[in-house]
Amino acid sequence: xxxxxxxxxxxxxxxxxxxxxxxxxxxxxxxxxxxxxxxxxxxxxxxxxxxxxxxxxxxxxxxxxxxxxxxxxxxxxxx
Numbered sequence: 001x002x003x004x005x006x007x008x009x010x011x012x013x014x015x016x017x018x019x020x021x022x023x024x025x026x027x028x029x030x031x032x033x034x035x036x037x038x039x040x041x042x043x044x045x046x047x048x049x050x051x052x053x054x055x056x057x058x059x060x061x062x063x064x065x066x067x068x069x070x071x072x073x074x075x076x077x078x079x
Contacts, residue, residue: 009034019056031060045070 009030018027031037041059055063
């Protein structure tokens with residue numbers, strides 16, 4: 001690891017928290033206090049690895065939120 005991940009509020013949490021839809025609220029609360037939330041979201045929006053990060057909570061957003069963001073970007077409505 002390294003870089004922004006070392007500063008992430010989720011560091012030290014069980015990663016399963018961010019992939020368990022029943023615990024989504026708890027995961028988003030961790031993200032809400034994260035100093036590198038934007039970097040995490042950017043990673044999720046630009047990286048694909050074995051289905052991740054299309055799943056789970058990244059940068060405080062869920063899969064459907066990120067899908068909508070990507071759609072708006074591709075339509076030129078978001079920069």
